[in-house]
């Protein structure tokens with residue numbers, strides 16, 4: 549199922565005037581591709597336009613001086629491209645080949661080409677079998693030939709924010725007794741991605757990580773991948789899913805991104821829901837394994853496995869789990885007049901120290917960052933068991949509060965971390 553050797557047979561998805569009109573209306577897309585083609589296609593170049601649709605990228609190549617274009621397209625839309633080529637006087641410089649790119653032979657293209665142009669981009673960077681088709685067609689590319697687009701990166705970040713459309717569908721589908729029918733197989737086993745129109749990095753609990761980093765000419769192009777990504781959680785939060793977006797260099801300095809908020813944008817950042825929202829805390833580690841599959845009917849599936857290394861359970865901090873960690877107040881913290889202040893982007897967060905015991909603990913944290921040593925200090929200083937229990941309780945509560953207020957940094961994790969894991973599947977589109 550994965551390598552689609554014979555290619556996808558019928559791509560009804562693209563055999564549709566309206567879809568190609570949408571692609572044409574996205575001026576950010578069209579103008580940047582045109583710019584990249586004008587920069588890279590030279591006079592007398594031979595060009596392949598893979599997945600030509602209505603022919604637009606091939607026509608730009610001819611306008612830029614190419615002597616001949618081989619335009620490949622398996623769907624009926626190619627008939628429209630032919631008509632447009634005649635209308636514009638290009639028909640003697642363009643050969644239309646109504647085939648899947650993987651069916652192309654030397655009979656179809658009897659010479660080596662200078663440039664392969666394609667627009668194979670989905671919101672997840674990979675689309676259908678176009679990437680492996682570009683790989684296949686590299687056999688027709690001259691050694692110093694070029695590929696447009698040039699390179700692409702796919703990013704992912706764990707997010708506290710879920711799009712309203714996703715929350716609405718959860719509300720409806722999880723509503724018990726919806727029409728008195730149990731929809732569990734639909735709602736629990738396979739989840740769907742949704743678009744995010746208001747990506748705000750403030751909702752991310754870690755830096756985004758790179759899922760894919762591809763150079764189209766130098767790398768072996770496949771339509772699927774498997775990868776483990778580790779996120780170092782920087783701030784506490786309840787994560788609902790992951791934001792996914794791409795950045796693509798059509799040519800080295802011409803970038804397009806699914807974050808571009810342009811008119812009629814073809815692409816949008818995506819939200820991948822987690823099976824169950826999870827509470828994460830600064831210093832913890834999330835490990836996400838992604839394995840993707842492509843199917844001949846153009847759908848795409850992501851199988852996900854999440855491991856969460858947390859240093860305390862949802863309800864209580866266990867002292868044993870804190871051993872082995874280091875805590876520090878963030879450098880921008882101000883401790884003054886029995887209060888702790890922290891400027892979080894644009895507002896002040898304040899924590900009031902309420903008791904003598906809390907004050908002592910704050911002093912300890914300022915002097916010593918290894919939790920193991922703080923625990924030892926408490927054991928040495930407080931003689932009675934009652935006092936020890938009370939101060940340990942206060943200690944764990946303070947860490948929990950300071951962490952949720954983002955005032956401390958917790959580094960490294962000990963093997964005593966709790967490890968939760970679960971897996972789920974997302975179907976695209």
Ligand SMILES: C[S@@+](CC[C@H](N)C(=O)[O-])C[C@H]1O[C@@H](n2cnc3c(N)ncnc32)[C@H](O)[C@@H]1O
Nearest residue numbers: 559562571599600601621622623648649667681
């Ligand atoms: C995103 S559209 C781009 C169309 C056009 N190049 C443009 O920029 O407007 C991708 C096109 O690739 C075609 N396509 C998809 N898989 C293909 C394959 N394996 N071989 C050839 N064409 C393919 C689709 O039918 C579709 O017309």
